Amino acid sequence: MSAHSVTLAATKSETRMADVQEARRVAEEAREKVWSGDSFMKDVFLGNFRMDLLERLSLDEPDRPEFLEFHRKLADFLQNEVDSVQIDATGEYPPEVIRGLAELGAFGMKIPKEYGGLGFTHPEYVRAMELVGAYDGNIVALLSAHQAIGVPQPVRLFGTEEQKKRFLPRCAKGAISAFALTEPAVGSDPARLATTAELSKDGKHYILNGQKLWCTNGTLAELIVVMARNPATKRINCLVVEMDWPGVTVDHRCHFMGLKALANGVISFDNVKVPLNNRIGKDGDGLKVALVTLNTGRLSLPAATSGSAKRYVEVVRKWSNARVQWGIPVGKHEVIAHKNAYILSSAFAMESLAYVVGELADRKDTDIRLEAAAAKEWNTVRGWKLSDETLQVRGGRGYETAASLKARGEPAIGIERLMRDSRINLIFEGSSEIMHLFIAREAVDKHLSVAGDLVDPNASIGKRLAALPKIIAFYAWWYPTRWLRWSLWPSFARYGKLGKHLRYASRASARLARQTFHGMARFGPGLERRQGFLFRIVDIGLEIFALAATVRHARKLQQDGNEAAAQAVDLADFFARQTRRRIDDLFHELWHNDDARATRVGLDLLAGKHTWLERGITPLPYSTEDLRPKTMDEILSEREQRKKEAASEQPAAADELHIAQSR
Template sequence: MSTMMSVRFLRHFNVLKSTKLVYPHMRLMSAQAQPLEQVKEEKSNKREVKKEKLPETNSFIMSIFSGQANVNQVFPYPDVLTEDQVETLNMVREPTLKLFNEMHDPLVAELNGKADDKTIQMLKDMGSFGLMVPTKYEGAGLNNTQYATLAELSGQSDLGLAVTLGAHQSIGYKGILLFGNEKQKDKYLPDLATGRKTACFCLTEPSAGSDAGSLRCKAVLSPDGSHYILNGSKIWISNGGLADIFTVFARTPVITSSGEEKEKVTAFIVERAFGGVTSGPDEKKMGIKTSNTAHVYFENVKIPVENVLGEIGNGFKIAMNVLNSGRFGMGASMSGTMKLCIAKATDFANNRIQFGDKIASFGTIQEKIARMALAQYITESMTYMVAGNMDKGSTEFQLEAAISKVFGSEAAWFVCDETIQILGGSGYMRETGVEKIMRDLRIFRIFEGTNDILRLFVALTGIQNAGSHLKELQKAMKNPVANLGMIFDESTKRVFRAVGLSSGPSLTEFVSPELAPSAALVSKSVTNFGATVEHLLFKYNKKIIHEQFLLNRLANSAIDIYSMIVTLSRATRSVQKNFPSAQHEVNMVKVICNEASSRVHQNLVACRSSEKLNDLKNLKKISESLFVNNGVSHRHPIERD
């Protein structure tokens, strides 16, 4: 067999060279492979960006775009809390849980449009407004994993109140925490951490939602250079009508190294006390009515130059980092919400009798409950995987955090919808509280990066990394003797895929023996995923950015692969530690991997199959017809000639 394989390899290697598959004639410019919300900003600055070779990534999701499986950040499952940290967490957790369960009524708070003052003051007194602020700034000093645990509790109680807390600390003053200098931290964090003052994050504008590069808000340096003058407005700002401190993103004139003036986004710390800052009325919303949402207006606001956050022109990077660093918290809230829904659904099913039996004995109800549990388990596993890696010092988590937000928000919607279905008419009524949860949940698929944009962010960022890898291979082919090892390795991978012998990166050594078959499904999915990415790059080159039908299927495949790997890791840890729930978790992971791998296969086939590609073309034509007609374009069944 080895001789036959050698012959096959040499033959295939010659074919690869002749077709330039090993030596791809392609250029994937970095600006064209950026997430959509970054494209305009990067294009405007492309002459100033020095192209450098991308380093090897520790991100699992980034690595699978090249058909690899870098498992450094997924095995073993993170276990980052010390005994002291667990004790600290429990000291905060218990009173918080008691407050949510005994003092806060979500339905009453919704009718009032806010939580009562006593509840808010107690949260401030417990340190809930400064959970991740270091103690030297009067914060609680918790890490990401501890924060996620408490975010679960707020999601399990009232998502409107969770938004108030999250908008304040997860994004509101997070820029100061991450990028502020010592003077800025000393001045602002103590008041913000204790809740003496409230913060908000001002990015969205009428013309700039997910496309942050379209900001119109502008700040101009005064003639004497002492302050900036800010003008413009922001819309749909959580805490916008309450905030004392605003993290504001605005365009500023910047002189480049070539002497040319350009406008770049800069971040500012703005106080309402500066004057010229006003807020509109609280928006009338579908859900999260307990939280404040308002327009914010800036009219000739004088901002001292010392209130520039980070560097001039670096605001876009700050905004993206703030959003990336906070997305795991949303997954935590969604996990808590799902726990609440599952508790309501199981309690109802255990007590509701129909046709002489409890509905918990009905197979239809059992499948619903089981799938709700799978969705919650995956979300929780993703959340604490991301938080744990952040606590271990990882800086490559943006794709995983985006996936946790996308999956968690959609999983929570599914779980809530199924809860209402199980409860029937009772679920539709206000007093059960589930219809409020559904209304509250809908926004989570939209804000802090819509799920549609985040899918493209995952796909395009991963493709950029894969494209860089292929360009390195292209360079290596210019000096094949010196780079024979790299060329041989890449060619061998393609040969094994071509003859059907590639089984993908082995994960057996990392998982519990009874989960080895499930791990093999992940390996196969990773290999097929990398091959599909390579195929699309060869076929579309830089035009891949316009193939959103295909990019969405790549993103969905990446989400499914991540759901498999994080649950495999978590269940393995449970088996190794002999947790009472270990077998239950193993049962869940087997179903998760079987079904997710099937979806991955279907999505990847859709990217290459001529029949499936024709379906996508027809979908495009169908949508074009509707756009032309501004609505449904087929004839009504009762219409005649």
């Protein structure tokens, strides 16, 4: 290697290090540092199994007549007016469906009544989205992108009274909105957001320039909330933009594996003038506004996936009875019975998580950022598995489209469509990996606040030594109490046969806290890069939450004397047994795994050591460099080039016209 290339490599790796540090700094800055209330999950990671936080929920079924009336009308509408097979085939929302939803008030479910919305509570919103989720993911995305992350949500959370009055009534009536954070070169990590919002010379507006990728509802929207950087301060602002303003263009409508009707677009901003009073939140707070919006807006997917899980339960119940092979209904063959049991108990757990988080969201004494992320993550991952198992139980019919089934005279049940539509749930509104990292950061927060200086790679020896007394004082009490708490552990006798599962969860929570601490002690500053370890820690936390929510839900049905209580307890018991096995496996895998080898093999792949395996197939016509998304500078300079070309073609075209006319 030449001296020049050595220097180049060093410079590149320094740049990468600077990028990594910058990404971390921006993420830390945008993080909510103050907890606005209790958090079940946060305590689980500290070894405190606070079942009391779930016990204070009523988990009552919403019963306001106004809501029940809406729910009934929505159910009728979905059943009679929405043809999901047609929506999937045409790839469009029929205008009458959008009109019908607007007439029902569905675009204003989360908007307070005083601003023209329906003012639903979160449990009510969850029930409505669950209903929609059993029908059509396209409609879930339309309603959710509009009001759970689109303009109404940040305006409700951070907007001024004037902004609320200006935007919310419009949005409630059906002026569709969208949310624009992602850019071609900026996905999970928003630190390098490159769309700019420069303050005009007279200081009256921002000049918005850039391009946003994959804006759901973007091709239908009247309003869009855009995250853009002020180049002077380098800080991000959150701006509400009218889609019909000069300079706003939908460059391309994107199409996907599922959600065929998604009105999703690439949207360009070319010197768009945005008045200052369209900025939501304080100057420079845009990333925080976006992330908090996502934190609290994540309730749609847990609810919608619970709805589709119930659809899977219905389908496998009917089909496994009806389909006879080898002399008996397929549902009586043991492995299919096992699959059905898994689908059924998972669906109950998914419902439990959706309902629990829905109610937590309305409590003033609770901070739901971790629980919302946990429910989003757990339900979307489990929902995807259920779609796969349901497809398998349906056999060939699971793989066949609803239209094809119908054309040859069979019921039009399109599991393949539900499956295609649900895959994106693991990617948008925070990908699975980012949800894990987000939860992991909060899981180790207490440890970082106590021992952060000790494990900070940039801290001086002096700083590390100075931190020692505080660290010793905290852990001298904390650590032994994660072991010696047998007498403190509640018996949960009132839960009957489910009590033992809560006792297990309580012990598992203390064990989780100890293992997290061991991870910090063993890996030090390197823990951050041990994603295998951290993700398992998070997975254990998620499973404990799912177990606790499911047991709590079953117990509630029992307390109410619900006629399904005995069955619910049985399902919760079965679910808890399976979950405990999974937790045990995860604990084992924390320290017995192939992580180091897997990392090495994965990095060998990047280094090109295994291109030999690609022999025998023809290569794609793209190099690694071709796959690098364009930077914003490249996108904007191409745009300028096109403008110049168009301008130089115009006079020529005008000349030709003139000549033609003079002839």
